[in-house]
Amino acid sequence: MRRAAPEINAGSMADIAFLLLIFFLVTTTMDVDSGITRRLPPPVDSPDNVKVKERNVLNVLVNKNNMLLVNGVPGDIRTLKDVAKEFMTPHYPDDPNYPEVEEQTIKFIGSFHSSKGVISLKNDRGTSYDTYIQVQNELARAFNEIKEELSVNKFGTKLSSLSKEKLEAINEAVPVRISEAEPENIGGN
Amino acid sequence: MSKFKSSKTKGTPAISTSSLPDIIFMLLFFFMVTTQMRETSLRVKVKLPIATEIQKLEKKSLVSYIYIGPPTNTTLYGTESRIQLNDQYARVSDVPEFVTAEREARNEADRNLITTSLKVHKETKMGVVTDVKQELRKASAFRINYSTLKGIAK
Numbered sequence: 001m002r003r004a005a006p007e008i009n010a011g012s013m014a015d016i017a018f019l020l021l022i023f024f025l026v027t028t029t030m031d032v033d034s035g036i037t038r039r040l041p042p043p044v045d046s047p048d049n050v051k052v053k054e055r056n057v058l059n060v061l062v063n064k065n066n067m068l069l070v071n072g073v074p075g076d077i078r079t080l081k082d083v084a085k086e087f088m089t090p091h092y093p094d095d096p097n098y099p100e101v102e103e104q105t106i107k108f109i110g111s112f113h114s115s116k117g118v119i120s121l122k123n124d125r126g127t128s129y130d131t132y133i134q135v136q137n138e139l140a141r142a143f144n145e146i147k148e149e150l151s152v153n154k155f156g157t158k159l160s161s162l163s164k165e166k167l168e169a170i171n172e173a174v175p176v177r178i179s180e181a182e183p184e185n186i187g188g189n
Numbered sequence: 190m191s192k193f194k195s196s197k198t199k200g201t202p203a204i205s206t207s208s209l210p211d212i213i214f215m216l217l218f219f220f221m222v223t224t225q226m227r228e229t230s231l232r233v234k235v236k237l238p239i240a241t242e243i244q245k246l247e248k249k250s251l252v253s254y255i256y257i258g259p260p261t262n263t264t265l266y267g268t269e270s271r272i273q274l275n276d277q278y279a280r281v282s283d284v285p286e287f288v289t290a291e292r293e294a295r296n297e298a299d300r301n302l303i304t305t306s307l308k309v310h311k312e313t314k315m316g317v318v319t320d321v322k323q324e325l326r327k328a329s330a331f332r333i334n335y336s337t338l339k340g341i342a343k
Contacts, residue, residue, distance in 0.1 A: 010210070017213040024220035033246040033306060035336040043326045125316030129309045132318070133238040133335055140242035183319045 036136050044182075056099040058087045058119045062135060064126025077134055084142035088174075090115040108169040109154055115174075122181040136178075143176045150174060233258035233273045238311040240337040251302050252334075253291040255284070257317060258310030270313040272321065281317070284324035304332040 060080070061069040068075035070083055091098040092113040099117030106112050119139055123132055144159075147170050151159045155166055162170065235258045246252050256273040260266035271278045274287045292300045305325060309318055325333060 010207075013210040014206070014213055017210050017217055021213055021217045021220065024217065024224050028220055028224040033249070033252065033334075033336060034243045034339060035246070035306065035334045036240055036242065037244050037246075037304070037332070037334045040322060040326045040331045040333055042329070042331070043323075123315050123319075125314060125319060127315040128311070129313045129315060129318055130238045130311035132315050133240055133311070133337055136335065137240040137242050137337075144242055183323065 036133065036140060038136075038178075041180075052118060053100065055096065056116050056118055058084065058117065060084075060119060060121045060135065060139075062121075062123040062127045062131060064124040066128055066131040068135070077131075077138060080135065080138040081142045081145075084119060084139050085145055088115055088117050088119070088142060089146055104173070106169050106172050108166050109173055112173050114172075118177045118179050120179045120181060125183070139178055140176070143174060147171070147174050229254070229273075229276050231256060231273070232261055232276070232278060233271055233310070234261050235308045235310050236312075237308065237336055237338045239340040240335075241339070241341060243337055243339055244334075246304060246306060246334055248302075251295065251299055252304050252306050253287075254306050254308055255287075255321060256308045257313055257321065258308075259313075270310065270317050272317065281320045281324055284321055285328040288325065288328040288330045302332070303330065304334050305330050306334045306336050308336045 059069070059071050060075070063069070068077060068080065070080065075083065087098065089098075090101045090113045092101050094101060099115050101113040102116050104112050104114055121135065121139070123135075148159050150173060151157065151162060151166075151170055154170075155162060159167070159170065233256050235256055257270055258273075259268050260271050260278070266278070272281065272284075273279065274283060279287070288305070291303060295303060307318065307321070322333070325331070
Protein backbone atom coordinates (compact mmCIF):
# COMPACT_ATOMS: atom_id res chain seq x y z
CA MET A 1 0.00 0.00 0.00
CA ARG A 2 1.32 3.41 -0.93
CA ARG A 3 1.76 5.80 1.89
CA ALA A 4 0.07 9.15 1.47
CA ALA A 5 2.49 12.07 1.29
CA PRO A 6 2.81 13.56 4.76
CA GLU A 7 1.25 16.97 5.13
CA ILE A 8 3.61 19.84 5.45
CA ASN A 9 3.47 21.35 8.86
CA ALA A 10 2.07 24.83 8.53
CA GLY A 11 2.72 25.72 12.12
CA SER A 12 5.91 27.61 11.31
CA MET A 13 4.19 29.66 8.64
CA ALA A 14 3.34 32.28 11.22
CA ASP A 15 6.98 32.55 12.23
CA ILE A 16 8.09 33.08 8.67
CA ALA A 17 5.42 35.69 8.13
CA PHE A 18 6.42 37.34 11.39
CA LEU A 19 9.99 37.54 10.24
CA LEU A 20 9.00 39.25 7.01
CA LEU A 21 6.62 41.52 8.85
CA ILE A 22 9.32 42.66 11.23
CA PHE A 23 11.65 43.30 8.32
CA PHE A 24 9.11 45.57 6.63
CA LEU A 25 8.22 47.23 9.89
CA VAL A 26 11.83 48.19 10.37
CA THR A 27 12.54 49.36 6.85
CA THR A 28 9.32 51.27 6.34
CA THR A 29 9.25 55.04 6.50
CA MET A 30 5.74 56.22 6.93
CA ASP A 31 6.49 59.92 7.02
CA VAL A 32 4.81 61.95 4.36
CA ASP A 33 7.01 64.65 3.04
CA SER A 34 5.68 68.02 3.93
CA GLY A 35 6.99 71.50 4.06
CA ILE A 36 6.56 75.08 3.01
CA THR A 37 6.03 75.26 -0.71
CA ARG A 38 7.26 78.30 -2.54
CA ARG A 39 7.65 79.33 -6.13
CA LEU A 40 10.94 80.85 -7.12
CA PRO A 41 10.82 83.83 -9.45
CA PRO A 42 12.35 83.44 -12.89
CA PRO A 43 15.93 84.65 -13.07
CA VAL A 44 16.58 88.22 -14.12
CA ASP A 45 19.73 89.32 -15.86
CA SER A 46 20.04 92.70 -14.29
CA PRO A 47 18.07 93.13 -11.12
CA ASP A 48 16.50 96.46 -11.86
CA ASN A 49 14.67 98.03 -9.02
CA VAL A 50 11.01 97.82 -9.71
CA LYS A 51 9.53 100.88 -8.15
CA VAL A 52 7.04 99.90 -5.53
CA LYS A 53 5.57 102.57 -3.36
CA GLU A 54 7.09 102.59 0.06
CA ARG A 55 3.77 102.27 1.80
CA ASN A 56 3.13 99.04 -0.08
CA VAL A 57 6.21 97.27 1.21
CA LEU A 58 6.90 95.64 4.51
CA ASN A 59 10.61 95.13 4.77
CA VAL A 60 11.73 92.17 6.77
CA LEU A 61 15.45 91.82 7.23
CA VAL A 62 17.19 89.02 9.04
CA ASN A 63 20.81 89.47 9.95
CA LYS A 64 23.50 86.92 10.63
CA ASN A 65 22.71 86.89 14.32
CA ASN A 66 19.16 85.85 13.46
CA MET A 67 17.76 89.21 14.54
CA LEU A 68 14.89 90.82 12.75
CA LEU A 69 14.40 94.30 11.43
CA VAL A 70 10.83 94.98 10.39
CA ASN A 71 10.40 98.24 8.50
CA GLY A 72 13.45 99.71 10.16
CA VAL A 73 12.41 98.73 13.67
CA PRO A 74 13.93 95.79 15.51
CA GLY A 75 11.33 93.08 15.38
CA ASP A 76 10.58 89.86 17.11
CA ILE A 77 9.62 86.54 15.59
CA ARG A 78 6.74 86.29 18.03
CA THR A 79 5.10 89.50 16.87
CA LEU A 80 6.00 89.17 13.20
CA LYS A 81 2.79 87.33 12.34
CA ASP A 82 0.60 90.05 13.82
CA VAL A 83 2.57 92.82 12.16
CA ALA A 84 2.41 91.07 8.79
CA LYS A 85 -1.25 90.30 9.19
CA GLU A 86 -2.17 93.85 10.09
CA PHE A 87 -0.10 95.11 7.20
CA MET A 88 -1.58 92.77 4.64
CA THR A 89 -5.21 93.04 5.71
CA PRO A 90 -6.93 95.25 3.15
CA HIS A 91 -7.87 98.60 4.62
CA TYR A 92 -10.76 100.24 2.93
CA PRO A 93 -11.34 103.19 2.64
CA ASP A 94 -7.81 104.04 1.77
CA ASP A 95 -5.54 104.58 4.75
CA PRO A 96 -2.11 106.08 4.09
CA ASN A 97 -0.57 104.02 6.89
CA TYR A 98 -1.40 100.81 5.09
CA PRO A 99 -0.83 99.54 1.56
CA GLU A 100 -3.04 100.68 -1.25
CA VAL A 101 -6.11 98.69 -2.06
CA GLU A 102 -7.25 97.73 -5.49
CA GLU A 103 -10.79 96.93 -6.40
CA GLN A 104 -11.21 93.61 -8.11
CA THR A 105 -14.14 91.58 -9.24
CA ILE A 106 -13.66 88.00 -8.26
CA LYS A 107 -15.94 85.12 -8.96
CA PHE A 108 -18.02 84.02 -5.94
CA ILE A 109 -16.83 87.00 -3.92
CA GLY A 110 -17.82 89.85 -6.19
CA SER A 111 -16.25 93.24 -5.81
CA PHE A 112 -13.38 93.04 -3.40
CA HIS A 113 -10.69 95.44 -2.30
CA SER A 114 -7.50 93.47 -2.16
CA SER A 115 -4.30 94.80 -0.76
CA LYS A 116 -1.40 95.70 -3.00
CA GLY A 117 1.03 95.12 -0.19
CA VAL A 118 4.23 93.17 -0.65
CA ILE A 119 6.37 91.64 2.01
CA SER A 120 10.00 91.90 1.12
CA LEU A 121 12.18 89.37 2.83
CA LYS A 122 15.89 89.68 2.86
CA ASN A 123 18.32 87.55 4.73
CA ASP A 124 22.01 87.48 5.28
CA ARG A 125 24.20 84.63 4.15
CA GLY A 126 24.93 83.96 7.78
CA THR A 127 21.30 83.65 8.84
CA SER A 128 20.50 80.20 10.13
CA TYR A 129 18.11 78.14 8.06
CA ASP A 130 15.96 77.54 11.10
CA THR A 131 15.34 81.26 11.55
CA TYR A 132 14.62 81.65 7.87
CA ILE A 133 12.01 78.91 8.02
CA GLN A 134 10.47 80.41 11.14
CA VAL A 135 10.15 83.76 9.38
CA GLN A 136 8.66 82.13 6.29
CA ASN A 137 6.32 80.20 8.52
CA GLU A 138 5.14 83.28 10.40
CA LEU A 139 4.52 85.13 7.15
CA ALA A 140 2.61 82.18 5.75
CA ARG A 141 0.61 82.07 8.96
CA ALA A 142 -0.32 85.74 8.56
CA PHE A 143 -1.60 85.11 5.04
CA ASN A 144 -3.44 81.99 6.08
CA GLU A 145 -5.21 83.82 8.87
CA ILE A 146 -6.34 86.57 6.52
CA LYS A 147 -7.63 83.94 4.13
CA GLU A 148 -9.36 82.12 6.93
CA GLU A 149 -11.12 85.27 8.08
CA LEU A 150 -12.18 86.15 4.56
CA SER A 151 -13.50 82.66 4.07
CA VAL A 152 -15.56 82.85 7.24
CA ASN A 153 -16.81 86.31 6.25
CA LYS A 154 -17.77 85.52 2.70
CA PHE A 155 -18.73 81.87 2.76
CA GLY A 156 -19.34 81.24 6.42
CA THR A 157 -17.11 78.19 6.50
CA LYS A 158 -13.54 77.39 7.28
CA LEU A 159 -10.93 77.39 4.58
CA SER A 160 -10.42 73.66 4.76
CA SER A 161 -14.03 72.89 3.91
CA LEU A 162 -14.25 75.16 0.87
CA SER A 163 -14.71 73.86 -2.63
CA LYS A 164 -11.84 74.16 -5.05
CA GLU A 165 -13.36 77.08 -6.97
CA LYS A 166 -14.05 79.05 -3.84
CA LEU A 167 -10.57 78.35 -2.57
CA GLU A 168 -9.20 79.74 -5.81
CA ALA A 169 -11.32 82.83 -5.37
CA ILE A 170 -9.91 83.32 -1.89
CA ASN A 171 -6.39 82.83 -3.17
CA GLU A 172 -7.06 85.45 -5.82
CA ALA A 173 -8.41 87.90 -3.27
CA VAL A 174 -5.47 87.41 -0.94
CA PRO A 175 -2.39 86.85 -3.05
CA VAL A 176 0.65 85.66 -1.15
CA ARG A 177 3.16 88.28 -2.06
CA ILE A 178 6.42 87.45 -0.41
CA SER A 179 9.26 88.82 -2.41
CA GLU A 180 12.74 87.67 -1.72
CA ALA A 181 15.43 90.13 -2.55
CA GLU A 182 18.12 89.23 -5.00
CA PRO A 183 21.01 88.04 -2.90
CA GLU A 184 23.83 90.45 -2.58
CA ASN A 185 27.28 89.46 -1.61
CA ILE A 186 28.57 91.95 0.86
CA GLY A 187 31.56 91.24 3.00
CA GLY A 188 31.88 87.82 1.39
CA ASN A 189 31.37 85.61 4.39
CA MET B 190 -19.01 10.98 40.86
CA SER B 191 -16.21 10.76 38.38
CA LYS B 192 -18.60 11.65 35.66
CA PHE B 193 -19.18 15.07 37.09
CA LYS B 194 -15.55 15.60 37.96
CA SER B 195 -14.29 15.10 34.46
CA SER B 196 -16.60 17.70 33.04
CA LYS B 197 -15.44 20.20 35.65
CA THR B 198 -11.70 19.87 35.06
CA LYS B 199 -12.01 20.28 31.31
CA GLY B 200 -11.19 23.98 31.46
CA THR B 201 -11.39 26.40 28.56
CA PRO B 202 -10.40 25.01 25.18
CA ALA B 203 -7.19 26.40 23.65
CA ILE B 204 -7.71 29.27 21.21
CA SER B 205 -7.12 28.09 17.71
CA THR B 206 -4.00 29.66 16.29
CA SER B 207 -4.52 28.36 12.80
CA SER B 208 -5.68 31.77 11.57
CA LEU B 209 -2.67 33.53 13.03
CA PRO B 210 -0.63 33.27 9.82
CA ASP B 211 -3.50 34.87 7.91
CA ILE B 212 -3.59 37.80 10.27
CA ILE B 213 0.15 38.21 10.12
CA PHE B 214 0.09 37.96 6.34
CA MET B 215 -2.52 40.68 6.20
CA LEU B 216 -0.29 42.99 8.25
CA LEU B 217 2.66 41.96 6.16
CA PHE B 218 0.95 42.90 2.92
CA PHE B 219 -0.12 46.22 4.39
CA PHE B 220 3.45 47.09 5.24
CA MET B 221 4.76 45.75 1.96
CA VAL B 222 2.44 48.02 0.05
CA THR B 223 2.98 51.14 2.12
CA THR B 224 6.70 50.81 2.52
CA GLN B 225 9.08 52.94 0.57
CA MET B 226 12.67 52.13 0.81
CA ARG B 227 15.15 54.91 0.96
CA GLU B 228 16.78 55.27 -2.40
CA THR B 229 19.76 57.22 -1.29
CA SER B 230 21.85 56.80 1.78
CA LEU B 231 22.27 60.04 3.60
CA ARG B 232 25.75 61.39 3.80
CA VAL B 233 24.76 64.56 5.51
CA LYS B 234 23.02 65.04 8.79
CA VAL B 235 19.60 66.53 8.26
CA LYS B 236 17.63 67.68 11.24
CA LEU B 237 14.65 69.46 9.79
CA PRO B 238 13.25 72.66 11.24
CA ILE B 239 9.73 72.77 12.60
CA ALA B 240 6.88 74.74 11.06
CA THR B 241 3.12 74.89 11.27
CA GLU B 242 1.95 76.20 7.89
CA ILE B 243 2.93 73.21 5.86
CA GLN B 244 1.59 71.48 2.82
CA LYS B 245 1.97 67.87 1.90
CA LEU B 246 3.92 66.95 -1.15
CA GLU B 247 1.43 65.26 -3.40
CA LYS B 248 3.20 63.06 -5.88
CA LYS B 249 6.31 61.47 -4.58
CA SER B 250 7.45 60.45 -8.04
CA LEU B 251 7.61 64.10 -9.04
CA VAL B 252 9.83 65.16 -6.19
CA SER B 253 13.56 65.39 -6.36
CA TYR B 254 15.56 65.86 -3.24
CA ILE B 255 18.50 68.03 -2.37
CA TYR B 256 20.07 67.47 1.02
CA ILE B 257 22.16 70.10 2.71
CA GLY B 258 23.78 69.69 6.07
CA PRO B 259 26.95 68.87 7.93
CA PRO B 260 28.56 65.59 6.83
CA THR B 261 27.80 62.54 8.90
CA ASN B 262 31.44 61.60 8.97
CA THR B 263 32.85 64.74 10.52
CA THR B 264 36.34 63.37 11.08
CA LEU B 265 36.75 62.85 7.37
CA TYR B 266 34.80 65.70 5.85
CA GLY B 267 34.67 68.39 8.51
CA THR B 268 31.63 70.12 9.88
CA GLU B 269 30.95 72.66 7.14
CA SER B 270 27.55 72.13 5.50
CA ARG B 271 27.68 70.15 2.30
CA ILE B 272 25.23 69.57 -0.49
CA GLN B 273 24.25 66.03 -1.30
CA LEU B 274 22.78 65.19 -4.67
CA ASN B 275 21.82 61.58 -5.27
CA ASP B 276 24.43 59.61 -3.41
CA GLN B 277 27.37 61.90 -3.22
CA TYR B 278 28.60 65.27 -2.12
CA ALA B 279 28.28 67.94 -4.71
CA ARG B 280 29.13 71.54 -5.27
CA VAL B 281 26.71 74.33 -6.03
CA SER B 282 27.81 74.22 -9.66
CA ASP B 283 26.58 70.63 -9.93
CA VAL B 284 22.98 71.61 -9.24
CA PRO B 285 21.94 72.48 -12.83
CA GLU B 286 23.24 69.15 -14.05
CA PHE B 287 21.29 67.40 -11.34
CA VAL B 288 18.12 69.25 -12.30
CA THR B 289 18.57 68.26 -15.94
CA ALA B 290 19.14 64.64 -14.99
CA GLU B 291 16.04 64.63 -12.82
CA ARG B 292 14.04 66.08 -15.69
CA GLU B 293 15.32 63.51 -18.12
CA ALA B 294 14.22 60.76 -15.79
CA ARG B 295 10.59 61.88 -15.86
CA ASN B 296 7.87 61.74 -18.47
CA GLU B 297 7.77 64.51 -20.99
CA ALA B 298 4.44 65.68 -19.64
CA ASP B 299 5.58 65.79 -16.04
CA ARG B 300 8.80 67.64 -16.52
CA ASN B 301 7.41 70.99 -15.54
CA LEU B 302 5.73 69.62 -12.47
CA ILE B 303 8.84 68.52 -10.66
CA THR B 304 9.12 69.91 -7.17
CA THR B 305 12.51 70.18 -5.62
CA SER B 306 12.41 69.36 -1.97
CA LEU B 307 15.13 71.02 0.02
CA LYS B 308 16.00 68.99 3.04
CA VAL B 309 18.25 71.28 4.97
CA HIS B 310 19.72 70.89 8.40
CA LYS B 311 18.30 73.56 10.65
CA GLU B 312 21.62 75.00 11.71
CA THR B 313 22.88 75.48 8.19
CA LYS B 314 23.72 79.01 7.19
CA MET B 315 21.49 80.52 4.54
CA GLY B 316 24.44 81.27 2.24
CA VAL B 317 24.64 77.82 0.75
CA VAL B 318 20.84 77.55 0.56
CA THR B 319 20.65 80.85 -1.29
CA ASP B 320 23.30 79.65 -3.73
CA VAL B 321 21.35 76.48 -4.41
CA LYS B 322 18.16 78.46 -4.88
CA GLN B 323 19.89 80.74 -7.37
CA GLU B 324 21.08 77.71 -9.34
CA LEU B 325 17.59 76.26 -9.29
CA ARG B 326 16.21 79.50 -10.64
CA LYS B 327 18.74 79.50 -13.44
CA ALA B 328 17.83 75.91 -14.22
CA SER B 329 14.12 76.87 -14.22
CA ALA B 330 13.24 74.54 -11.39
CA PHE B 331 10.90 77.00 -9.78
CA ARG B 332 8.78 74.78 -7.61
CA ILE B 333 10.52 74.23 -4.35
CA ASN B 334 9.55 72.94 -0.99
CA TYR B 335 11.38 73.64 2.21
CA SER B 336 10.99 70.36 3.95
CA THR B 337 9.95 70.76 7.55
CA LEU B 338 8.40 68.79 10.33
CA LYS B 339 5.00 69.65 11.67
CA GLY B 340 4.92 71.14 15.10
CA ILE B 341 5.16 74.29 17.08
CA ALA B 342 8.63 75.72 17.44
CA LYS B 343 9.74 76.80 20.84
